[in-house]
Amino acid sequence: xxxxxxxxxxxxxxxRSTYIMTIIAIATTAITILSNALLIALLHExxxxxxxxxxxSVTMTADYEDATSDDPTMTxxxxxxxxxxxxxxxxxxxxLTMMTSGMNLLLPLSIYxxxxxxxxxxxxxxxxxxxxxxxxxxxxxxxxxxxxxxIFAMLISWGVSMAIAxxxxxxxxxxxxxxxxxxxxxKALGIQLLSHITIAAVIIMVxxxxxxxxxxIAFGVALSSGIPTLLYQVADxxxxxxxxxxxxxxxxxxxxSNAITGFSPAQDSDTTTRMIVVCVIYLVIATVIGIAxxxxxxxx
Amino acid sequence: MxxxxxxxxxxxxxxxxxxxxxxxxxISKGEIYGLIGRNGAGKxxxxxxxxxxxxxxxxxxTLFGKRGAERVKMMxxxxxxxxxxxxxxxxSAADNIHIKALAFGVKNSAQKEKELLELVxxxxxxxxxxxxxxxxxxxRLGIAMALVADPELLxxxxxxxxLDPQGIAEVxxxxxxxxxxxxxxxxxxxHILEExxxxxxxxxxxxxxxxxEELTRExxxxxxxxxxDISVSDINKAADVLQEMGFNNFRLxxxxxxGIFERTNESAQITLAxxxxxxxxxxxxxxxxxxxxxxxxxxxxxxxx
Numbered sequence: 001x002x003x004x005x006x007x008x009x010x011x012x013x014x015x016r017s018t019y020i021m022t023i024i025a026i027a028t029t030a031i032t033i034l035s036n037a038l039l040i041a042l043l044h045e046x047x048x049x050x051x052x053x054x055x056x057s058v059t060m061t062a063d064y065e066d067a068t069s070d071d072p073t074m075t076x077x078x079x080x081x082x083x084x085x086x087x088x089x090x091x092x093x094x095x096l097t098m099m100t101s102g103m104n105l106l107l108p109l110s111i112y113x114x115x116x117x118x119x120x121x122x123x124x125x126x127x128x129x130x131x132x133x134x135x136x137x138x139x140x141x142x143x144x145x146x147x148x149x150x151i152f153a154m155l156i157s158w159g160v161s162m163a164i165a166x167x168x169x170x171x172x173x174x175x176x177x178x179x180x181x182x183x184x185x186x187k188a189l190g191i192q193l194l195s196h197i198t199i200a201a202v203i204i205m206v207x208x209x210x211x212x213x214x215x216x217i218a219f220g221v222a223l224s225s226g227i228p229t230l231l232y233q234v235a236d237x238x239x240x241x242x243x244x245x246x247x248x249x250x251x252x253x254x255x256x257s258n259a260i261t262g263f264s265p266a267q268d269s270d271t272t273t274r275m276i277v278v279c280v281i282y283l284v285i286a287t288v289i290g291i292a293x294x295x296x297x298x299x300x
Numbered sequence: 301m302x303x304x305x306x307x308x309x310x311x312x313x314x315x316x317x318x319x320x321x322x323x324x325x326x327i328s329k330g331e332i333y334g335l336i337g338r339n340g341a342g343k344x345x346x347x348x349x350x351x352x353x354x355x356x357x358x359x360x361x362t363l364f365g366k367r368g369a370e371r372v373k374m375m376x377x378x379x380x381x382x383x384x385x386x387x388x389x390x391x392s393a394a395d396n397i398h399i400k401a402l403a404f405g406v407k408n409s410a411q412k413e414k415e416l417l418e419l420v421x422x423x424x425x426x427x428x429x430x431x432x433x434x435x436x437x438x439x440r441l442g443i444a445m446a447l448v449a450d451p452e453l454l455x456x457x458x459x460x461x462x463l464d465p466q467g468i469a470e471v472x473x474x475x476x477x478x479x480x481x482x483x484x485x486x487x488x489x490x491h492i493l494e495e496x497x498x499x500x501x502x503x504x505x506x507x508x509x510x511x512x513e514e515l516t517r518e519x520x521x522x523x524x525x526x527x528x529d530i531s532v533s534d535i536n537k538a539a540d541v542l543q544e545m546g547f548n549n550f551r552l553x554x555x556x557x558x559g560i561f562e563r564t565n566e567s568a569q570i571t572l573a574x575x576x577x578x579x580x581x582x583x584x585x586x587x588x589x590x591x592x593x594x595x596x597x598x599x600x601x602x603x604x605x
Contacts, residue, residue, distance in 0.1 A: 004403050119388070127353060128445055132376050
């Protein structure tokens with residue numbers, strides 16, 4: 001198993017796509033942070049007098065899917081921004097959350113992982129291994145190396161994002177960007193890594209089932225877009241209509257992507273625990289199904 | 301005799317049709333076994349099952365005397381090149397070998413890479429990406445990769461495809477050396493019987509998924525070489541005449557017919573000698589069957605020749 005991991009890491013090191021997609025991941029997250037930082041700077045500007053001639057004041061409100069007017073912990077991209085706009089300083093955890101909440105890292109990551117994980121089947125290299133190495137080890141090695149890459153891409157993107165955030169927010173808003181609480185950062189990083197790695201496992205499962213690069217990339221792109229959110233909303237409407245469940249229940253709370261879009265450094269421990277448990281369950285199930293699919297099919 | 305590989309009614313069914321149908325064969329240690337068949341005969345499917353790339357629908361096989369889970373562990377002693385070589389097009393030949401060496405935990409892989417590339421005639425390719433290789437070069441790289449883990453059994457599916465005559469001769473030479481110097485048992489498939497006949501020591505002829513004949517090289521040559529069939533009135537006396545003429549390689553092939561397998565250009569002298577000995581010669585004819593014709597006759601191709 002260790003040999004297979006070394007072999008896959010060597011392949012990653014030698015592949016041009018590793019560097020190209022890493023640059024794209026850094027660029028997308030950097031653009032996200034830059035635009036967020038500029039918006040934060042805008043929100044920090046003193047409010048102009050916007051009373052109309054009749055004395056009616058107009059205020060902006062955030063309109064986002066996760067908003068609850070009495071929930072102090074706002075989530076989602078805009079919610080994160082609104083939260084951020086009220087701060088006196090920004091921590092590493094805040095920057096990490098801003099960087100990942102729009103799925104901007106997940107998109108290039110998904111594409112790269114499909115290219116990496118499916119390359120053996122696509123070019124026939126798998127025939128060199130398929131009979132000699134246990135198939136579950138092939139899948140596990142791919143997953144472990146995908147996790148390694150995810151950690152690498154996230155940390156490097158975060159590093160660049162911190163530098164941009166520090167440069168823009170500190171100069172424009174006169175507000176500090178600091179590392180902050182190590183515990184908060186560890187929590188944010190852990191949840192984001194776990195959720196991204198879980199989605200990587202789901203994508204690898206799709207690859208093992210379909211053996212198709214196109215289908216797998218389409219799946220990964222769809223996951224990174226707003227399409228699943230619409231599906232969850234429809235599913236919620238159906239459930240609330242026909243099943244006797246709590247009004248607070250939402251399917252979106254029980255998918256791994258919620259840990260990406262719905263995470264807030266200030267969330268309570270129950271929410272954190274739920275996110276972790278959901279991700280671990282999906283990770284295990286996706287891995288088991290991926291291995292079973294790899295074992296069942298002949299290698300062509 | 302030690303059999304490295306034995307298959308017992310090995311069968312593979314795709315969409316209700318058998319691609320390989322109850323194939324049983326034995327391959328001895330040290331053999332070069334040529335698997336011959338037309339395109340779509342089942343050679344590749346059979347090899348894939350042996351390599352563990354495809355699960356048999358029925359039947360079983362032993363590898364190095366082991367079955368089941370024990371057999372899976374033996375797969376490390378097998379090197380294979382199945383269909384097109386599986387290589388990373390953007391990596392160099394050395395890097396491709398290195399990846400496999402890492403996966404198999406091969407020590408001193410740098411030395412191994414150099415050795416294998418020299419062995420298959422790719423020593424001078426440097427850092428050129430494998431995707432820019434010619435078909436023949438890719439085939440050779442595939443053979444080199446099959447040798448990475450020092451296999452005892454080498455399975456090569458049409459390795460001479462796309463090679464020029466010099467390339468074919470070089471591969472033939474490599475296979476001979478691997479077999480003679482390292483004792484590697486080789487299973488090699490092809491539809492070019494003439495070439496296979498130069499390298500294999502035994503043959504299996506497969507058609508429509510069924511193994512129709514297995515024979516040694518000597519048996520194949522005997523069936524395919526040119527020979528004289530002579531029908532005479534007295535077989536025993538005819539045998540004495542042939543021996544006096546210095547013929548050794550002849551045998552009874554029919555009730556009053558002797559087959560002579562040497563000096564097949566001396567039919568006139570044979571007829572005269574028989575006549576001088578007082579024998580009636582009912583018929584004498586020279587048969588010459590090319591390997592290809594023999595193969596086509598067996599497999600029902602080209603109107604059964």
